[in-house]
Amino acid sequence: MELGLSLGEAMADAGRELVLGLGMGRREEAAVEAGRRDHEVRRELEFGSMSSRCGGSSPEPTVRLTLLPMVPGLGLPWPPPPPPSSESSECGDGHLEASTRGFDVNRPPSSGGGAEEEQDDAAGAALSSSPNNSAGSFPMDDFSGHGLGGNDAAPGGGGGDRSCSRASDEDDGGSARKKLRLSKEQSAFLEESFKEHSTLNPKQKLALAKQLNLRPRQVxxxxxxxxxxTKLKQTEVDCEYLKRCCETLTEENRRLQKELAELRALKTVHPFYMHLPATTLSMCPSCERVASNSAPATASSAATSSTAAPPAAPSSGGIAATSSSSAAAAAAPDHRPSSFAALFSSPRGFPLSVAPQAQPPTSS
DNA sequence: TCGTACCAACGCTTTACATCA
DNA sequence: GTTGATGTAAAGCGTTGGTAC
Structure with missing residues (x-):
């Protein structure tokens, strides 16, 4: 007979505690705090208890769904982790060594000082002025064993890396935008960096660009x-979670409604039960007990009904719960008539967005 | 203190290109 | 060799937060 009350409690919790965080840290200061905040990122869905109640009449009110973290470094299952970065660092050395030979057209300006944009522009100017910037002068299928900057193939021929093609959009007015494919090592290194921090401050960007022999703008x-x-993937994951939760809750709602109908039918057959569940089928949202546990609420409701409503007052018709709860509400001004019963009987599933009414200060 | 202009960084969308089946 | 689908680097545009005045 506590079924309705438990459901209402769960729904109230669902409306109040549904938390779905999809935001990401942005801006530089956010990047500074990324390490601390990303560890706090949790996407939690707290719905009314469904799985716990599916197994029986457990009073456990809520079930917590903790979604996957957004940043791959925090355990995101996609995509598969790149190869260890130790190899990348070695490749980076080789790459830098190769870059000194002047093969890489993505080579940033030699000096790391100055503002980022200045360096970026300088890099673009350097690239545009480089005679090695011919976009079509490299074989696009020759990148399989390259170092970080893909310059391991440099001895085989200048500009043998896919990452060299970016230069073409900055020379001759940038009319032709040549597609750049980062080498596997470059991508792996960038992935490793992304795992550590999803955003970059200018310093990190410059360092990364220098290490990978890319332009800061590319990084x-x-x-x-x-x-x-990452956001797209996370959105897909969240969508799947929400879809499954919605399906589960819909099914649960359907089952509970069926059970409620059976109980009501039982009540019409056996009027003796009319007194017992009088207050359990209608929940007062202004009662704090309701949100915490069903048992005290039931007890208090029972007490209220026993004191306010005449014990020997059988209703002539309709559902005893409604009449009794109305009588209790009339006797106790603090208790407003509940609208949750109507919400629960709604065929539209669960009111996820229903926020519980604020409890007015009691006069007593 | 408030309003405004400027700048840098970001997210979102689109484009263009490389790759693969 | 051609073609469509897919992935992704890069550009464009608007937004936002910080800073200087």
Missing amino acids: EVWFQNRRAR
Whole structure:
């Protein structure tokens, strides 16, 4: 007979505690705090108890669904982790060594000082002025064993890496935008960096660009795209979670409604039960007990009905719960008539967005 | 203290290109 | 060799937060 009350409690919790965080840290200061905050990121869905009640009449009110963290470094199951970075660092050395030979057209300006944009522009200027910037002068299928900057193939021929093609959009007015494919090592290194922090401050960007022999703008764009991919994946995961939760709750709601109908039918057959569940089928949202546990609420409701409502007052018709609860509400001004029963009987499932009414200060 | 302009970084969307079946 | 689908680097645009005045 506590079924309705438990359901209402769960729904109230669902409306109050549904938390779905999809935001990501942004801006530089957010990047500073990313390490601390990302560990706090939790996407939690707290619905009314469904799985716990499916197994029986457990009073456990809620079930917590903790979604996957957004940042891959926090355990995101996609995509598969890249190869260890130790190899990448070695490749990076080789890459830098190769870059000193002047093969890589993505080579940033030699000096790391100055503002980021200045360096970016300087890099673009350097690239545009480089005679090695011919976009079509490299074989696109020759990148399989390259170092970080893909320059391991440099001895085989200048500009043998896929990452060299970016230069073409900055020379001759940038009319032709040549597609760049980062080497596997570069991508792996960037992935490792992304695991540590999904956003970059200018210093990190410059260091990464220098290490990978890319332009800072390339690193920035890569991180932007990577964040977008992460968000897209997370959105898909969240959508799947929500879909499953919705299906489960819908099924649970259907089952509970069926059970409620059976109980009501039972009541009409056996009027003796009319007194017992009088207050359990209607929940007062202004009662704090309701939100915490069903048992005290039931007890208090029973007490209220026993004191306010005449014990020997059989209703002439309708559901005893409604009449009795109305009588109790009339006797106790603090208790407003509940609208949850109507919500529960709604065929539209559960009111996820229903926020519980604020409890007015009691006069007593 | 408030309003405004400027700048940098970001997210979102689109485009263009490379790759693969 | 051609073609469509897919992945992704890069550009464009608007938004936002910080800073200087």
